[in-house]
Amino acid sequence: MATLKITKRHHKHLNNPFPSTPRSLPFIQGSLLFNSQTVPSNKIFSVGKDFQLLWSTKNGGNVSIYHHSQPTKALWSTIPGQAFVSAALCETEVEESRGSFAINDRNVYLVCDHQTIEDIRVINEPDHHFDHSNDHDLSSGNLGLNQISDLKDTQFPVLLITGWLLSNGRKKRHQESGFYKDIQFETRGPLTCARYRVLFDQKNNNQIGFQVRTGPPNFEFQQRISPTPLGRYHRLRRKLGKIRKRKLGWCRFFTRSRGFVAVSSSSEENMEMRATELTEFNRVCITYSSEGNERFYGFGEQFSHMDFKGKRVPILVQEQGIGRGDQPITFAANLVSYRAGGDWSTTYAPSPFYITSKMRSLYLEGYDYSVFDLTRHDRVQIQIQSNSVQGRILNGNSPSELIEHFTETIGRPPELPNWIISGAVVGMQGGTEAVRRVCDELKDHKVPVSAFWLQDWVGQRETMIGSQLWWNWEVDTMRYHGWQQLVKDLSAKNIKVMTYCNPCLAPVFFFSKELMALPFTLSSHKTKPKEKSFEEAKKLDILVKDKHGEPYMVPNTAFDVGMMDLTHPHTAGWFKQVLQEMVDDGVKGWMADFGEGLPADATLYSGEDPLSAHNRYPELWAQINREFVEEWKTHCVGEEREDPEEALVFFMRAGFRDSPKWGMLFWEGDQMVSWQANDGIKSAVVGLLSSGLSGYAFNHSDIGGYCAVNLPFINYQRSEELLMRWMELNAFTTVFRTHEGNKPSCNSQFYSNHKTLSHFARCAKLYKAWYSYRIQLVKEAARKGLPVCRHLFLHYPNDRNVHSLSYQQFLIGTEILVVPVLDKGKKNVKAYFPEGDACSWQHIWSGKLFKEQGSEAWVEAPVGYPAVFIKAGSTVGETFVENLRNFGIL
16 A cells, blocks of 8 residues: 655745645544553563663553662653554655655554553563564564564663554544644544554663564454453443544544545545555654653754744754745745745754753654654654654753763764864855955954865856856866965965865766857856766766666756765765865865755665655765765874874764764754844854754854845845844854855855954954863863753753743853844843852953842943853953953953
8 A cells, every 4th residue: 555655846836835834643642551460550670770660550550761860750751541652554745845845644544542551571681581482473463572673782671561552433632723623533343453562671871772663453353452451442442432423624534344444635535445455554653741841952953942842843854944934035935946935843954852851851763754742731742654663761960961871872073173163264255366365355354264165166057046056076177277276375374275065966068169169158068077977976876766767866946966875885985086086185174065855755775765764864974974084084194194283074964863973063054144033143043052952062054144035025135234243143153154145246245345354353353262162162072962052951951041042142161151142233132140050250341240140131232242251260261351352352
């Protein structure tokens, strides 16, 4: 039975400017039953040496997980009398357009929402007390240890819960308001069931793993279930069956003796499905308790919110969108390109991980699409697009401790080379002469410069939407004539050169004597071929394929590109040679762009599900780049190998859970050149802080934003004031890097006039002034996974006022507090001084002390004097202020 539909909308010219929210399976809840003959009434079970599971039959039965160090604090608990595992079979539609994706759950064929517990068993050894003679495949209903993965790293004993998932005739309202209001499910005919098992096993001192797996639906199961819960279940079913049937809202399904009917209000078509076609579930749901005032943080790089309580959070890598709800730009973007505007949840780098204000933390392993439903005040439901799921529950006493335990497993970034955090990274375009001219201007203004980032090193093409890069990863010797000499000259001034690449290749037309006579323009064709070109990649068969076995040509703005198949064993070596050629010319770093657009119907060399591989693709992309950096270092000899000033670095925007392990540095992608909250300067702060709570220790944004729009009625251009305030903001991030934006001529630039150049010099010195502390924080991040820029929740979790903060202010480490100006025309800000430290905060410009904890104060912040505070008496703060004096800006 086909349950996946792919809808392509790349080339649709006019679209709904207000697209509906993608539909997910409604919140599922059912009853929990247990077999009193085989399950004890109340018992504590050991899991590994540090965890325990408490089973209680009170109020219908529930499970709680504890760590021995905190025997009164439940790390994870189910809801008494409520099912904590359920499963469903849905039809899924993926709508795709130029890197934007919407996953809709359409027809619901089957829901098994009630759960029985037949057995809770402690297993002390891999093969101890387990009869493999009865352990067949899933269709037999037996889910044994040979079905359980990753036991090789397990600390025994482990705990196994087994039982049945059951469907039932019922009617239930799933949501109080919105699209899902009055969604109901109804079943009739024979009961449907499926076997399940839940395994808990200790992974390390502070992590307990969980695995949930379901068997296939079974329509002839009465003899399989023990009599006690079956009798109770029949009584429950008869009681619910007396409820009068009502009209269905979104979908209805029935179980019948000969199969299923699914009815969708969008199609009004009956779809007859034979029971034999229902081979396995494609949704697993895990439901557990939450407190009403519990705040949820993390979920990767999120741009609109810090706290996600009350929201449904989809975990899917994709374009962040243009506007993301800010108007009128979102309206215009959606109208021109399907869902291009995005919404509050769209992001390049999500992660199925969170930390709560109650010091609870959980993350999912694997790469399946998932939704964290936090809309209920007393419970959480995770819906996973699979028939199984693995994850981990973390123990910790503070947010910093939980981040440290999380990154201990997923990985942490290496220390950044000192050169990239020592001064400004100047984003430039225009060719050799332009770079030399701006370099001289920066020298005249005494700007500390660490690198020139030249994204147009490959040259530019003119398209219907403006100037865009050639995507064939060779230097354009016409635009950058004397390329190697330019790199050497900048290096002599202790300025590195950085470039640009991504995992895509564009077909390129080249000039020949015959073509010269044709009416082509220079901007549409290149003058010489490149060895590492689209054609070579196609010949080597290392491009992602479509369903016909041909290179998948993925639409990207004004032209189509082929994507490298990162699962192919030859791709990494081929692309590393591209990087090697760059580095041989003296390049020391690059932007590793994209990684979020793998099509949902692609065919990969590995044969894996492309929808699951979609979330893994950016990690593979980061891994190839990181491997090259490490291999290059091992091949260096002598002083070059030991000199940190010669180390390579790359930065990227797309990511997933384990990206902090492979990526060296991240940036936040393409914000609008605006003051707005969802996709402007404010969102850059939220993205910085949310990613920091999710393991992305090193992150930053383009100074001034990226996306400008110059239309008759919709105009977004980077103003001088916005540029200057963004400079002040990014003077307190890991990397201080400029970008001209997608329309340089429309935007104010740092080199536009004397005023902008002087302010750029001032902010670069402000950034340079805390360089020694930045080095300390970079080392700490590599050692513990803690971010350089921190939400106040990280160090003041018990201060309730901190939980309401999003973009208003943030910490640099523990010693510097920044309150940026993020609104047009504002010259003062309201600073909050948190509870929990017996210290005063000192304003760096006036020297004024703010001693009262938990207090607010309005502080003057004219352009050039951002509101920045240091801890009074701090050595870090004193060094920072002294450096400001030495630079002549204090």
